[in-house]
Amino acid sequence: xxxVEGLDAEGCALREGTGADxxxxxxxxxxxxxSDTRAxxxxxxxxxxxxxxxxxxxxxxxxxxxxxxxxxxxLVDTTGLSWIEHIAGDxxxxxxxxxxxxxxxxxxxxxxxxxxxxxxxAGGTVGGMVATGVSGPRRLLNGALRDLxxxxxxxxxxxxxxxxxxxxxxxxxxxxxxxxxTGGLGTLGVVASVAFRLHPVPRAxxxxxxxxxxxAHAERMLTVLRRSTVTPSAVELDWPPEGPGSLRVVLExxxxxxxxxxxxxxxxxGGESAVAxxxxxxxxxxxxEGTLALVSVPPAESVRAxxxxxxxxxxxxxxxxxxxxxxxxxxxxxxxxxxxxVETVLGGVRSTPGWSATLLRAEPHVHAAGTDxxxxxxxLPLMRAVKDSLDPDHRLAPGRFAGGI
Amino acid sequence: MSETExxxxxxxxxxxxxxxxxxxxxxxxxxSRRRTYESDGLPHHHALPGxxxxxxxxxQVAAVVRLCAGNGVxxxxxxxxxxxxxxxxxxxxxxxxxxxxxxxxxxxxxxNECAVVEPGVAxxxxxxxxxxxxxxxxxxxxxxxxxxxGGNVAExxxxxxxxxxxxxxxxxxxxxxxxxxxxxxxxxxxxxxxHGYDLIGAFIGSEGTLGVATRVTVGLTRSxxxxxxxxxxxxxxxxxxRAVSSIISAGVLPSAVEMMDALAIEAAERAVACDYxxxxxxxxxxxxxxxAVEVDAQLAEVTRLCSEAGAFETxxxxxxxxxxxxWKGRKSAFAAVGRISPSYIVQDGVxxxxxxxxxxxxxxxxxxxxxxxxxxxxxxxxGNLHPLVLFDDxxxxxxxxxxxxxxxxxxxxxEHGGSxxxxxxVGVDKACKMPRMYGPDDLATFDLFRRALDPxxxxxxxxxxxxxxxxxxxxxxRKGVHPLVEAGRAEQF
Ligand SMILES: Cc1cc2nc3c(=O)[nH]c(=O)nc-3n(C[C@H](O)[C@H](O)[C@H](O)COP(=O)(O)OP(=O)(O)OC[C@H]3O[C@@H](n4cnc5c(N)ncnc54)[C@H](O)[C@@H]3O)c2cc1C
Numbered sequence: 001x002x003x004v005e006g007l008d009a010e011g012c013a014l015r016e017g018t019g020a021d022x023x024x025x026x027x028x029x030x031x032x033x034x035s036d037t038r039a040x041x042x043x044x045x046x047x048x049x050x051x052x053x054x055x056x057x058x059x060x061x062x063x064x065x066x067x068x069x070x071x072x073x074x075l076v077d078t079t080g081l082s083w084i085e086h087i088a089g090d091x092x093x094x095x096x097x098x099x100x101x102x103x104x105x106x107x108x109x110x111x112x113x114x115x116x117x118x119x120x121x122a123g124g125t126v127g128g129m130v131a132t133g134v135s136g137p138r139r140l141l142n143g144a145l146r147d148l149x150x151x152x153x154x155x156x157x158x159x160x161x162x163x164x165x166x167x168x169x170x171x172x173x174x175x176x177x178x179x180x181x182t183g184g185l186g187t188l189g190v191v192a193s194v195a196f197r198l199h200p201v202p203r204a205x206x207x208x209x210x211x212x213x214x215x216a217h218a219e220r221m222l223t224v225l226r227r228s229t230v231t232p233s234a235v236e237l238d239w240p241p242e243g244p245g246s247l248r249v250v251l252e253x254x255x256x257x258x259x260x261x262x263x264x265x266x267x268x269x270g271g272e273s274a275v276a277x278x279x280x281x282x283x284x285x286x287x288x289e290g291t292l293a294l295v296s297v298p299p300a301e302s303v304r305a306x307x308x309x310x311x312x313x314x315x316x317x318x319x320x321x322x323x324x325x326x327x328x329x330x331x332x333x334x335x336x337x338x339x340x341x342v343e344t345v346l347g348g349v350r351s352t353p354g355w356s357a358t359l360l361r362a363e364p365h366v367h368a369a370g371t372d373x374x375x376x377x378x379x380l381p382l383m384r385a386v387k388d389s390l391d392p393d394h395r396l397a398p399g400r401f402a403g404g405i
Numbered sequence: 406m407s408e409t410e411x412x413x414x415x416x417x418x419x420x421x422x423x424x425x426x427x428x429x430x431x432x433x434x435x436x437s438r439r440r441t442y443e444s445d446g447l448p449h450h451h452a453l454p455g456x457x458x459x460x461x462x463x464x465q466v467a468a469v470v471r472l473c474a475g476n477g478v479x480x481x482x483x484x485x486x487x488x489x490x491x492x493x494x495x496x497x498x499x500x501x502x503x504x505x506x507x508x509x510x511x512x513x514x515x516x517n518e519c520a521v522v523e524p525g526v527a528x529x530x531x532x533x534x535x536x537x538x539x540x541x542x543x544x545x546x547x548x549x550x551x552x553x554x555g556g557n558v559a560e561x562x563x564x565x566x567x568x569x570x571x572x573x574x575x576x577x578x579x580x581x582x583x584x585x586x587x588x589x590x591x592x593x594x595x596x597x598x599x600h601g602y603d604l605i606g607a608f609i610g611s612e613g614t615l616g617v618a619t620r621v622t623v624g625l626t627r628s629x630x631x632x633x634x635x636x637x638x639x640x641x642x643x644x645x646x647r648a649v650s651s652i653i654s655a656g657v658l659p660s661a662v663e664m665m666d667a668l669a670i671e672a673a674e675r676a677v678a679c680d681y682x683x684x685x686x687x688x689x690x691x692x693x694x695x696x697a698v699e700v701d702a703q704l705a706e707v708t709r710l711c712s713e714a715g716a717f718e719t720x721x722x723x724x725x726x727x728x729x730x731x732w733k734g735r736k737s738a739f740a741a742v743g744r745i746s747p748s749y750i751v752q753d754g755v756x757x758x759x760x761x762x763x764x765x766x767x768x769x770x771x772x773x774x775x776x777x778x779x780x781x782x783x784x785x786x787x788g789n790l791h792p793l794v795l796f797d798d799x800x801x802x803x804x805x806x807x808x809x810x811x812x813x814x815x816x817x818x819x820e821h822g823g824s825x826x827x828x829x830x831v832g833v834d835k836a837c838k839m840p841r842m843y844g845p846d847d848l849a850t851f852d853l854f855r856r857a858l859d860p861x862x863x864x865x866x867x868x869x870x871x872x873x874x875x876x877x878x879x880x881x882x883r884k885g886v887h888p889l890v891e892a893g894r895a896e897q898f
Contacts, residue, residue: 087757087759089650089654089757089758089759090757090758090759090788091653091758092757112656133603143571143575144597146603146606147571147574147575156850160846160849160850161846162846162847162849162850163843163844163847164843164847164850164851166822166823166824166842167757167822168755168756168757168787168788168822168823168824168827169787169788170563170567170572170755170784170787170788170789170824170827170828171755171823171824171826171827172560172561172572172610172824172826172827172828172829172830172831173824173825173826173831173835173839173842173843174831174839174842174843174847174848174851174869175607175610175611175851175854175855175869176561176574176606176607176609176610177607177850177851177854179574179602179603179605179606179607180602180603180604180606180607180854182603182606183602183603184602188602199658200653200654200655200656200657200658201656202656203656226516226518226627227539229627229628229629229630229695229696230696231627231629231695231696253695253696253699253702254698254699254702254703256698256701256702257695257696257698257699257701257702259698260696260698261696261698261699264696294600296596296597296598296600297596298514298517298594298595298596299516299517299518299595299596300514300516300517301596326597327517327595327596327597328596328597354594354595354596355596356596356600358600374600374601375600377600377601378590378591378592378593378601379590379592379601379602379604380601381588382584382590382604382857382858383601383602383604385857385858386602386854386857386858388857389853389854389856389857390850390853390854390857401601401602402600402601402602403601
């Protein structure tokens, strides 16, 4: 009996991997289901003892994000780490990594609070949301996901359970290691739990939608919005391959305040705006299929980047959407788009100074073509040094991260 | 060795090279000039730096650090020296690398709502440069006239308004750093960080232990359409605390919620005649900002909530001068305490906001039991306490007793699930307290990260993490059983 097998009795169910557990075409020999952080620690130390490569899985909605893992002996399913400790009076919550995001949101909403993040995938867990690190449109008031994490417990490659941060909003003791794990795709440790700062749900919400027939028009609208003091929660650009694009401005606050701000925005943007009091269906969600790129540019160049991606994509119907006010855009390629088409877009974006493009998710044939998911990554040697210190044997999702980390 | 010479150590041997790099006027070896740098804002920790350098460019910083790295000489970055945890305490055999000659605001980019600055730029100068365009730099530590943006980055500083606007880390988009090996790396830029590990996020708050920030791109915030400040007076701290809770739970997010107790009010009154309502046992300063209509709606609500919680007087101010009058008492409080006590310790600890009433009661008990007076001035909105522990240093043993009370307050913070520092950092001052907040495994992990970037331990050594030299024990020594030992595979490690 191996060490890992010996875990079965200790709060950690174990089974053989199947095709359904495959990550990047690799079927893990075994799948472990720890029931709590300690059990996760035991799994990880047993895996270390045997020198196993490990990939963590939460809701399984983003196993095709990042690079293809070079090895996968053990898949750690975190869904057993599902718990919510909501300290409503302090506007803080600590959550087990395997907790479904939807469940967390329900619990918070019942108390009139929220984690001010729009998930980009449905059906995920908190750990997966944090490990992929990407957040949706409403980021202008309270920040992006990384700004809302106040503490994290992570199990290291060697099984050591380590915490950074805490459960208070203000805390500068120690290094903020949670920043490294947020968006780290599980390559520096397996996230066991996360503490977030919360916000009260604003009493009123309005969405002003304005069609923008041309890039020049969109630029004008954005300039007008930037000059005003209406403080939107989101300014979301949608730039479909054909037909007019649109801008969506989300305003949140008191009922009286929001009414007046809507009027201001509608006047500023001109006549044809539509106003709704709920978010549109599928708000913030990215397509679940096809190659997906994150394009990051100085905010004032958002529209130019969106139109440029459209041009570069030529007849591949790429849709660009994202937070125009912050310069975070997503380019979604239709399923089946060839590697050459994807690379043309990546190359064009990357060759513009100040712009970057990362493939969050590449289809198998894009991986097969050897497309560079990351482009040039400033600070890569430092990142390698961090990886070497926290996972010296490179057993955690090797290959999934930038530079083959 | 004569008084005016640099000490004859490894660092002294570097002086000629340092002069080549930074110029004659960029290297200070003279004892009296070095002495002006012997401490930061926490003067009871002091040491004469081996040598002081004042580089003017990132290339010079990199060359200095490379020289240090090549010779195993430690370096300590320093900005304006206002830090309150002795993070910029010099190393007697090291190079003190001061950014005060790197003070250019390189660019205000209105379209991209950001500023690019050198690390020595004073925090308030960013706002001054942005103000003509209707923008400001949100993090506003009380020391903002003096403290440097580089120091803010190193300490992840915040100010009274961080309740709504967050800390330095929430505003930095790009960072040029010189690593402890002397490498120059540009992270991020005007756009949002896109790929790789969030090294910017991890560097911020690293207290100079991971290298030197040489250029910072910060996001600018649109100046709010309206700002209103409200002063509410209560007959008890509990009532004031109740008001804070009800404001926050009503869903109002003020930009600042500050509280002062009777002793702090008394001190401020004597120092600056701030004219706070007579007989107040607690005052609350609440600031609301944003679109005018929102602020007006919130103001009505906050006023109502304060009076429901028992406020006997509430004043509001919307003009800049009137607002400044309300803030005057709060802002002068630290210095004002000097009027009512010969000496004092400024503590910085955090508790969950809901634990505030309990912790304040315990502080009162502690004060009564020891006879040491404690004035409370704090960021009530986020539970960040700044108790001022008063003592008379002429009285034998008083300083030690005050230290004990100050330490006991930190213990209260930890006991209630809080933090040993909300904004002043760990530095030297609290390095030995880290093991009370974090376990051995947590500390060992911090150390692994630090060593990844500074394997030779030359970047601001003996700060942030406990070391044997400081605390008499090895840092991060694990006391429990290593998980691998538990798993029966100890021999592997
Ligand atoms: C009266 C007073 C009020 C204060 N109020 C506040 C407050 O409201 N909020 C708050 O957060 N703090 C406050 N502080 C603390 C202090 O002002 C902040 O920590 C500030 O950010 C320090 O900046 P500095 O330039 O003075 O840094 P220094 O004191 O020179 O250095 C602080 C630390 O930063 C490192 N460092 C400095 N520059 C760099 C650089 N370029 N690269 C890497 N590391 C660097 C140093 O090594 C040191 O560890 C206050 C201090 C005083 C004296």
